[in-house]
Amino acid sequence: MPKITYQDNKGKSKTIEVENGLTVMEGAIQNDIPGIDADCGGSMACATCHVYVEEKWLSKLPQAEEAEVDMIDMAYEPKKNSRLSCQLIVTDELDGLKVTTPSQQS
Amino acid sequence: MIKTDTIIIGAGPIGLFTVHQLGIKGLKAVVIDNLDRAGGQCIELYPDKPIYDIPAVPECTGEELTKNLLEQIKPFDTKFFFNERVEEVKQDKHNWIVKTNNSNEFSAPNIIIAGGVGSFEPRKLSLKEIEKFEDKSLFYAVKNKEKFKNKKISIFGGGDSALDWSLELSKFSKITLIHRRDEFRGAPHTLSEIRKLEKEGKILIKTPCQLDSVEGNEFIKSISVKFNDGKIEKINTDIVLSFFGLIMKLGPIAEWGLNMNKKTIEVNSKNFETNKKGIFAVGDICNYPGKLKLILSGFHEAALASVECFKRARPNEKYRFEFTTSSKSIQERLGKK
Numbered sequence: 001m002p003k004i005t006y007q008d009n010k011g012k013s014k015t016i017e018v019e020n021g022l023t024v025m026e027g028a029i030q031n032d033i034p035g036i037d038a039d040c041g042g043s044m045a046c047a048t049c050h051v052y053v054e055e056k057w058l059s060k061l062p063q064a065e066e067a068e069v070d071m072i073d074m075a076y077e078p079k080k081n082s083r084l085s086c087q088l089i090v091t092d093e094l095d096g097l098k099v100t101t102p103s104q105q106s
Numbered sequence: 107m108i109k110t111d112t113i114i115i116g117a118g119p120i121g122l123f124t125v126h127q128l129g130i131k132g133l134k135a136v137v138i139d140n141l142d143r144a145g146g147q148c149i150e151l152y153p154d155k156p157i158y159d160i161p162a163v164p165e166c167t168g169e170e171l172t173k174n175l176l177e178q179i180k181p182f183d184t185k186f187f188f189n190e191r192v193e194e195v196k197q198d199k200h201n202w203i204v205k206t207n208n209s210n211e212f213s214a215p216n217i218i219i220a221g222g223v224g225s226f227e228p229r230k231l232s233l234k235e236i237e238k239f240e241d242k243s244l245f246y247a248v249k250n251k252e253k254f255k256n257k258k259i260s261i262f263g264g265g266d267s268a269l270d271w272s273l274e275l276s277k278f279s280k281i282t283l284i285h286r287r288d289e290f291r292g293a294p295h296t297l298s299e300i301r302k303l304e305k306e307g308k309i310l311i312k313t314p315c316q317l318d319s320v321e322g323n324e325f326i327k328s329i330s331v332k333f334n335d336g337k338i339e340k341i342n343t344d345i346v347l348s349f350f351g352l353i354m355k356l357g358p359i360a361e362w363g364l365n366m367n368k369k370t371i372e373v374n375s376k377n378f379e380t381n382k383k384g385i386f387a388v389g390d391i392c393n394y395p396g397k398l399k400l401i402l403s404g405f406h407e408a409a410l411a412s413v414e415c416f417k418r419a420r421p422n423e424k425y426r427f428e429f430t431t432s433s434k435s436i437q438e439r440l441g442k443k
Contacts, residue, residue: 039223070291
């Protein structure tokens with residue numbers, strides 16, 4: 001199973017095996033990762049699953065669709081490497097992916 | 107003190123259908139919601155997005171669903187208390203007393219919490235130093251336009267609210283519109299108006315940049331924004347308006363002595379009662395083994411909770427299960443006969 005690393009804003013990180021087909025958000029929710037709330041349940045409507053993706057992984061991810069970018073406008077402290085983790089579907093290619101949660105989310 | 111059979115907290119789709127399920131059983135209800143209108147997440151988060159899993163409704167938007175639910179509960183003439191948040195819940199023998207932040211008091215044998223993920227609040231700016239200016243120089247909504255006349259206003263955001271208020275307030279104030287990227291969301295017509303005013307020098311647009319710091323003592327004097335290339339620019343500002351949408355906060359619900367599991371309330375799946383007799387939770391906010399956060403699940407939960415509410419509100423009457431197709435009393439309550 002692909003391993004995903006979730007790092008909080010203080011640098012503490014947790015690596016978790018997430019099943020293929022789940023989203024990075026679902027992996028976080030099922031494993032009680034703090035900082036990823038996903039209030040809307042993955043419908044791109046709340047931006048509370050916003051993460052920063054480690055730069056080297058950005059090109060391996062499918063491009064964000066317009067609705068995702070629009071929603072990131074609402075997120076706390078968006079950056080160039082901002083994504084909504086509910087839109088990142090885990091595959092073998094993403095084994096080792098590292099995401100960081102923003103300082104403030106909920 | 108307003109007396110009723112059931113106090114419903116939350117006017118989202120499940121809160122609205124709860125009114126229906128109580129109503130056909132002859133129970134009265136009041137509905138309290140922190141927002142200024144009914145619909146909850148359906149209206150605030152996805153009014154235009156189609157929903158495909160409402161039984162027998164192949165496709166409808168959040169707005170249409172809300173409209174239809176309101177139509178369905180019209181016969182019950184239910185009183186709504188909007189812009190009010192429930193602050194306190196306490197027991198008074200067989201009844202529950204509910205107090206809102208608007209000092210309204212309600213009494214009923216039943217409370218049904220249909221609170222979704224909590225109450226909606228504006229998403230605040232993350233810069234710590236700007237907090238102390240809130241309601242003085244920093245606002246998350248425009249309530250009284252007069253306050254914003256002849257001022258230097260910096261508006262943050264890239265959606266409809268930011269664009270609409272930039273246009274409106276530019277009639278009598280100096281506007282700087284600030285957004286994290288070059289593209290704006292929002293109606294094309296509004297956007298072209300904004301671009302026109304920008305050319306005429308009536309609105310300044312700063313992109314792609316974000317708030318970096320704020321200067322001022324009691325009131326804001328200026329703010330600095332940081333562009334993506336690292337450049338920092340100071341903008342003289344009297345008022346900051348920030349429009350980053352709404353966020354949901356659980357709020358006081360966590361303090362009512364209910365068994366919670368993270369941000370959800372634990373219920374039994376027989377009648378969706380919490381650990382407190384007469385307090386029920388339905389919809390996204392409730393939690394039980396196998397719970398699905400679907401609107402259709404919430405409808406089912408409301409139907410079952412309403413049966414127990416009947417038993418508590420009418421202890422001397424026998425509950426009779428009835429169909430709307432054949433029950434004369436239900437049809438009368440619906441104003442059909």
